[in-house]
Amino acid sequence: MDKKTEFKPFSDFSEMALVTAGSMGDYNTMTIGWGGLGTIWGKPVCTVYVRPSRYTMEFMDREEYFTVSIFEGFKKELGYLGSHSGRDGDKVAAVGFEPVEVSNGVTFKQAKRTLVCRKLYKQLMDKSLIPEADVKSYYSGEDSENVHYMYIGEVVEIIE
Numbered sequence: 001m002d003k004k005t006e007f008k009p010f011s012d013f014s015e016m017a018l019v020t021a022g023s024m025g026d027y028n029t030m031t032i033g034w035g036g037l038g039t040i041w042g043k044p045v046c047t048v049y050v051r052p053s054r055y056t057m058e059f060m061d062r063e064e065y066f067t068v069s070i071f072e073g074f075k076k077e078l079g080y081l082g083s084h085s086g087r088d089g090d091k092v093a094a095v096g097f098e099p100v101e102v103s104n105g106v107t108f109k110q111a112k113r114t115l116v117c118r119k120l121y122k123q124l125m126d127k128s129l130i131p132e133a134d135v136k137s138y139y140s141g142e143d144s145e146n147v148h149y150m151y152i153g154e155v156v157e158i159i160e
Helices: 055-062 075-083 091-095 132-138
Strands: 017-023 026-032 035-040 043-050 065-070 099-102 105-108 113-124 149-159
Touching: 017 055, 017 075, 017 105, 026 043, 026 055, 026 075, 026 105, 043 055, 043 065, 043 113, 055 113, 055 149, 065 105, 065 149, 075 091
Parallel strands: none
Antiparallel strands: 017 026, 017 065, 035 043, 043 149, 065 113, 099 105, 113 149
């Protein structure tokens, strides 16, 4: 997190980010490919999406804050973090990332930017309102009923 880089809000979330909730002694993280930035209720916000089957959701629900850490050049590590569960072991150690305590959360030394977010809102996405082509792409087969929850967090700090 020592070099300032260009912020690319439409591509930084595309498999180049982790959402993390918890504290240094007890946290979980997962790779996210969906996210957005904007404003709601007069506040700058970050929106992320998490399936109920993900271990990270337990932490997202329990904690008041979450972080979104944006990376550059760590596709293999982020792929691993997105395909392995923290229930089964220390996946962060497995990829060699160094967790760093920040105000109200955890990020990683390797991140180029981290958004610290205070949770404002959570809602289950309504599959009946999702375009049919996207339902077929993202909610078919054995995981068809495992629709994402949307979390909106107020961005209270940006760490570069």
